Amino acid sequence: MVIFANSNWRKPTIRTLDRPSIFLAGAVSSLLLLWAFFFFSTFDPKPTSCKCSQPDPAFDLQFDPPISTFYDDPSFGYTIDTPIQNWDQKRKSWLKIHPSFEPKSHDRVLIVTGTRSTPCASPTGDHYLLRFYRNKVDYCRIHGYDIFYNNVLLDPEMPSCWAKIPTVRAAMVAHPEAEWIWWMDEDAAFTDMEYKIPFHRYKDYNFVVHGWPKEVYEKKSWLGLNAGSFLIRNCQWSLEFLERWADMGPPSPNYEKWTNVLLNEFKHNNDDQTALAYLLLMEHQKWYGKKMLIETGYSIEGYWVAIVDTLNDISKKYLEVETSTGMLRRRHAEKVRELYGLLREPSLKDVGNEFVSWRRPFVTHFAGCQPCNGKHNPTFSKESCEDGMNKALNFGDNQVLRNYGFVHRNLSDSSVVSRLPFDYPA
Amino acid sequence: MVIFANSNWRKPTIRTLDRPSIFLAGAVSSLLLLWAFFFFSTFDPKPTSCKCSQPDPAFDLQFDPPISTFYDDPSFGYTIDTPIQNWDQKRKSWLKIHPSFEPKSHDRVLIVTGTRSTPCASPTGDHYLLRFYRNKVDYCRIHGYDIFYNNVLLDPEMPSCWAKIPTVRAAMVAHPEAEWIWWMDEDAAFTDMEYKIPFHRYKDYNFVVHGWPKEVYEKKSWLGLNAGSFLIRNCQWSLEFLERWADMGPPSPNYEKWTNVLLNEFKHNNDDQTALAYLLLMEHQKWYGKKMLIETGYSIEGYWVAIVDTLNDISKKYLEVETSTGMLRRRHAEKVRELYGLLREPSLKDVGNEFVSWRRPFVTHFAGCQPCNGKHNPTFSKESCEDGMNKALNFGDNQVLRNYGFVHRNLSDSSVVSRLPFDYPA
Numbered sequence: 001m002v003i004f005a006n007s008n009w010r011k012p013t014i015r016t017l018d019r020p021s022i023f024l025a026g027a028v029s030s031l032l033l034l035w036a037f038f039f040f041s042t043f044d045p046k047p048t049s050c051k052c053s054q055p056d057p058a059f060d061l062q063f064d065p066p067i068s069t070f071y072d073d074p075s076f077g078y079t080i081d082t083p084i085q086n087w088d089q090k091r092k093s094w095l096k097i098h099p100s101f102e103p104k105s106h107d108r109v110l111i112v113t114g115t116r117s118t119p120c121a122s123p124t125g126d127h128y129l130l131r132f133y134r135n136k137v138d139y140c141r142i143h144g145y146d147i148f149y150n151n152v153l154l155d156p157e158m159p160s161c162w163a164k165i166p167t168v169r170a171a172m173v174a175h176p177e178a179e180w181i182w183w184m185d186e187d188a189a190f191t192d193m194e195y196k197i198p199f200h201r202y203k204d205y206n207f208v209v210h211g212w213p214k215e216v217y218e219k220k221s222w223l224g225l226n227a228g229s230f231l232i233r234n235c236q237w238s239l240e241f242l243e244r245w246a247d248m249g250p251p252s253p254n255y256e257k258w259t260n261v262l263l264n265e266f267k268h269n270n271d272d273q274t275a276l277a278y279l280l281l282m283e284h285q286k287w288y289g290k291k292m293l294i295e296t297g298y299s300i301e302g303y304w305v306a307i308v309d310t311l312n313d314i315s316k317k318y319l320e321v322e323t324s325t326g327m328l329r330r331r332h333a334e335k336v337r338e339l340y341g342l343l344r345e346p347s348l349k350d351v352g353n354e355f356v357s358w359r360r361p362f363v364t365h366f367a368g369c370q371p372c373n374g375k376h377n378p379t380f381s382k383e384s385c386e387d388g389m390n391k392a393l394n395f396g397d398n399q400v401l402r403n404y405g406f407v408h409r410n411l412s413d414s415s416v417v418s419r420l421p422f423d424y425p426a
Numbered sequence: 427m428v429i430f431a432n433s434n435w436r437k438p439t440i441r442t443l444d445r446p447s448i449f450l451a452g453a454v455s456s457l458l459l460l461w462a463f464f465f466f467s468t469f470d471p472k473p474t475s476c477k478c479s480q481p482d483p484a485f486d487l488q489f490d491p492p493i494s495t496f497y498d499d500p501s502f503g504y505t506i507d508t509p510i511q512n513w514d515q516k517r518k519s520w521l522k523i524h525p526s527f528e529p530k531s532h533d534r535v536l537i538v539t540g541t542r543s544t545p546c547a548s549p550t551g552d553h554y555l556l557r558f559y560r561n562k563v564d565y566c567r568i569h570g571y572d573i574f575y576n577n578v579l580l581d582p583e584m585p586s587c588w589a590k591i592p593t594v595r596a597a598m599v600a601h602p603e604a605e606w607i608w609w610m611d612e613d614a615a616f617t618d619m620e621y622k623i624p625f626h627r628y629k630d631y632n633f634v635v636h637g638w639p640k641e642v643y644e645k646k647s648w649l650g651l652n653a654g655s656f657l658i659r660n661c662q663w664s665l666e667f668l669e670r671w672a673d674m675g676p677p678s679p680n681y682e683k684w685t686n687v688l689l690n691e692f693k694h695n696n697d698d699q700t701a702l703a704y705l706l707l708m709e710h711q712k713w714y715g716k717k718m719l720i721e722t723g724y725s726i727e728g729y730w731v732a733i734v735d736t737l738n739d740i741s742k743k744y745l746e747v748e749t750s751t752g753m754l755r756r757r758h759a760e761k762v763r764e765l766y767g768l769l770r771e772p773s774l775k776d777v778g779n780e781f782v783s784w785r786r787p788f789v790t791h792f793a794g795c796q797p798c799n800g801k802h803n804p805t806f807s808k809e810s811c812e813d814g815m816n817k818a819l820n821f822g823d824n825q826v827l828r829n830y831g832f833v834h835r836n837l838s839d840s841s842v843v844s845r846l847p848f849d850y851p852a
Contacts, residue, residue: 019445019448022445022448022449022452023448023449023451023452023455024452025449025452026448026449026450026451026452026453026454026455026456027452027453027455027456028452028456029449029453030452030453030454030456030457031456031457031460034457034460058484058529058530058570059570059761061568061569061570061761061762061763061764061765062762062764062765062768063762063765064758064759064762064765064766071756071757071758071759072756072757074848074849076757076848077831078830078831078832078845079831079845094759098759098762101761103484104484115556117840117841118553118840118841119549119550119553120552120553123545123549124545125552126546126551126552126553126555126556127544127545127546127552129552129556130541130552130555130556130559130577131577133556133559133560134559134575134577137563137573137575138574138575141572141573141574142487143487144484144485144487146567147563147567148564148567149560149563149564150830151556151557151560151840152823152827152832152834152840152841152842152843153841153843154830154832154843156842170830170831170832171830173831174759174760174829174830174831175759175760175761176759177759177761330497330498331497331498331502332490332497333490333497333520333524333600333601333602333603334600334601335485335487335527335601335603336487336488336489336490336524337487338487338488339487339488339489339490340490342488397578401578403600404504404576404580404596404597404600405503405504405505405596405599405600406504406578406580406596408578414543414544414577414578415543415544415578415579416578416582417578417579417580419504419505422500422502423500
């Protein structure tokens with residue numbers, strides 16, 4: 001080091017420096033030595049690797065500390081008639097003491113669906129329900145979501161279309177790690193396995209349902225929205241909303257009153273969907289209703305009649321895109337499918353969404369087909385419903401099967417699949 | 427600092443210290459200052475927190491680097507007739523470049539199941555298949571496993587009981603992140619939602635099936651094991667094993683030869699289970715067969731006839747345990763259910779497993795009931811099968827429903843549930 005050098009040209013030495021300079025020299029030397037030590041002892045050819053102990057990239061399913069939470073409160077309940085206060089704070093506290101669930105909790109989803117507990121009246125009913133359920137499980141597997149399928153009446157006084165309310169309520173408190181509960185009817189299927197809910201659009205909302213605002217707010221049509229697929233945030237507002245919604249339903253002492261109101265306003269019977277439309281109509285301009293959104297940007301619930309005959313053409317369009325974009329034909333593990341959805345987006349950015357768009361419809365809902373009880377809307381035939389369901393389910397299935405090396409060449413044939421050759425798009 | 431002190435008793439000063447000492451003093455001072463700086467600037471009341479950038483506790487579903495893997499090899503295939511070499515190395519390489527999947531990969535499970543693509547012939551068939559599937563999905567949700575349900579014939583020449591082989595083969599290569607593929611028949615249900623496969627017992631094995639070794643090796647009984655539920659490690663050995671197993675099946679040119687061999691040796695037709703028993707019989711003492719285990723320690727596949735009438739008594743026993751152990755009655759999020767399974771174990775350590783044990787049977791398999799085609803073994807009636815399935819499915823369902831605040835009080839009644847009061851065991 002410089003300080004200890006000694007040469008003919010009288011370099012500074014410890015003997016010639018003044019005392020403060022020597023002190024400073026000592027300080028600098030020690031810092032240099034320290035730096036050199038840490039640099040070489042921690043040198044990592046992969047400088048981005050973290051030297052700390054990494055958490056496992058998974059939830060800790062075996063950690064529930066003996067610290068009191070809302071679960072330990074005797075007054076806490078899973079049902080509408082056991083109201084909860086301060087749910088936001090309770091959830092937050094739960095996440096804090098279960099830190100493995102905290103990261104990415106802000107858009108974590110639990111899909112909830114359900115059906116009756118007894119066999120369907122229609123001979124093919126349960127077969128289709130099984131396939132609709134399998135379709136939902138496939139979507140969840142690709143995107144890392146959980147799904148809960150309920151097939152018992154949690155409140156015998158809330159049967160049929162109302163049964164979703166107690167189910168969602170129970171699921172919210174059984175899953176404090178979930179930010180969103182996504183209810184989907186038994187007869188709704190994913191027809192775009194890659195598309196993801198744009199949660200960033202919903203930071204100011206707690207309830208999202210598909211529909212047409214004018215139809216609800218101006219025309220007072222009960223068909224202006226569809227309660228077959230909706231998002232509800234797991235929060236205090238939502239607990240109270242569910243209470244209000246249930247208050248319009250069968251077990252409520254106000255049921256008759258609301259039935260008359262809905263007949264008057266919407267010219268329709270009192271069911272969960274008409275009640276929902278009414279709540280939106282009454283509340284959408286008040287602070288409470290501003291948390292509710294009628295989504296028009298994409299088909300979080302798409303009507304099958306407008307969709308099923310477009311699926312073959314959509315398949316061809318996607319094939320054209322994949323033919324010109326090698327990366328989209330690349331084989332990959334199913335678990336990284338999301339990346340390929342992102343890679344596909346640039347080719348879809350100008351195609352719009354929903355009607356007159358050749359983008360895959362997100363969710364196709366067979367409203368009116370009633371596959372389980374068979375009492376379909378007389379506007380369509382059982383055959384057209386079943387043909388539509390086959391097409392939609394096989395269309396969705398193709399997006400899964402390709403990860404296993406196969407494809408339905410004919411969307412109407414649920415039994416036959418062909419091998420997908422290497423580098424050949426579906 | 428000491429060096430700069432000046433007092434009447436002539437403390438050492440910079441003027442009085444010799445030069446080397448001054449140098450050393452400068453070095454020590456700078457180190458002390460540096461230590462003090464880092465200590466106070468990084469002081470963390472939670473000293474266990476890692477200062478490095480934490481990975482998200484989840485898989486990175488959007489990361490698939492443009493680095494060549496086995497998927498990019500045109501000769502790689504999803505089917506038995508496209509053999510793969512060096513699969514262990516290929517999987518290892520894939521995991522290395524997808525590091526979010528690497529931790530805990532050594533016992534990661536993918537459950538694979540499946541059924542026909544057309545409606546069941548039995549009017550209640552699909553209803554039960556739906557419930558069996560829902561049961562499996564519940565188990566997976568609790569334990570963080572993925573599940574793939576296949577309902578197409580991937581090889582038309584391997585129908586019926588043989589269809590599992592091409593399905594497992596495709597699933598292995600679609601899921602390189604999975605260490606184990608667990609095949610489960612459509613009519614097998616989890617009746618212990620807490621129990622976990624003891625993978626630590628299988629480090630030397632690649633294939634695990636339930637059975638009785640003597641029945642297979644000595645009595646040559648095709649019922650000495652059951653191919654309705656088995657574990658197969660996702661490795662090269664297993665790929666080759668599947669080829670050997672498939673070689674005994676319908677599309678193989680050796681099918682007739684093996685059919686005669688099996689009739690001779692096992693006095694039974696050539697099906698997947700008899701073929702499997704034969705492979706074990708022939709190989710179990712050779713190096714190849716030493717990788718195969720007939721598990722007798724717990725019911726990875728339990729015969730329903732021996733189980734369903736014990737379920738009520740088992741429920742009562744578990745209730746007794748929970749009555750005396752408050753922690754087991756504690757409500758909790760479904761996601762941390764595994765902990766409560768662990769907390770229960772001390773009370774079960776002496777109860778044994780399988781027969782004459784009151785431990786919940788792990789998996790109950792309705793072999794011989796044929797719920798889908800209705801062609802049940804004439805030894806039992808359709809009613810006894812359906813009653814058994816209801817009991818087993820509701821028994822499993824109770825262990826899920828309690829996390830949502832409900833319980834079936836009557837195992838034979840699939841429709842009615844009651845609220846589970848606070849602090850009251852199921």
